[in-house]
Every structure is written in structure tokens, then in C-alpha cells.
Amino acid sequence: MATMxxxxxxxxxxxxxxxxxxxxxxxxxxxxxxxxxxxxxHPTRVGLIMEVPDMAKFxxxxxxxxxxxxxxxxxxxxxxxxxxxxx
Numbered sequence: 204m205a206t207m208x209x210x211x212x213x214x215x216x217x218x219x220x221x222x223x224x225x226x227x228x229x230x231x232x233x234x235x236x237x238x239x240x241x242x243x244x245h246p247t248r249v250g251l252i253m254e255v256p257d258m259a260k261f262x263x264x265x266x267x268x269x270x271x272x273x274x275x276x277x278x279x280x281x282x283x284x285x286x287x288x289x290x
Contacts, residue, residue: 205258206289210250214278216241219249228273229253232264258288 213219225237233256242248255261264270265286274281 205255206252207255207258207261208250208252208287208289210240210242210248210285212247212280212283213249214247214280216246216249219277219279222277224273224276225251228264228269232260233257234261 236254
């Protein structure tokens with residue numbers, strides 16, 4: 204199990220925070236412990252910490268059309284996505 208952190212920009216922070224799409228997309232991958240963060244200095248910058256049981260499966264899923272749809276639904280600006288893995 205790997206602990207992963209991701210951050211990115213969103214169009215609407217309130218919408219992103221309230222969206223159930225993360226759990227719908229990440230749940231079937233076995234990803235747990237999803238914690239949401241906001242940047243108090245930048246209202247459109249948000250992030251996640253989560254436990255990822257299979258990084259290869261996660262990486263493949265993130266390249267799928269379903270990932271693009273989930274990000275679009277949540278207002279994620281995909282070009283700003285940065286993913287970090289605990290060392």
C-alpha cells in the first residue's frame with residue numbers, strides 16, 4: 204500500500220469538495236483513506252491524500268476516459284495535476 208498525495212487546480216472549490224465522484228472513481232480501485240485539502244491562499248488549489256494498494260492499477264486508471272470524465276465532472280484542470288508518492 205502506497206500513500207499518495209495529489210494536488211491540482213479546480214474551477215469551483217465548493218463543487219469539488221461536495222462531489223461524490225472521487226469515491227465513485229477511486230473506490231473500485233481499492234483506494235481508501237481519501238482526505239481532502241484546500242489551499243487557503245489560493246481558492247482554486249486543492250489536494251488529496253489517499254492510500255493506493257496498486258500503483259500500476261492507479262496509473263492505468265488515470266489514463267482512462269473514465270478518469271477524464273471524473274475530472275471534468277469535478278472541475279479539475281487536468282493540466283495542473285501533480286501526483287507525489289510517499290518516499
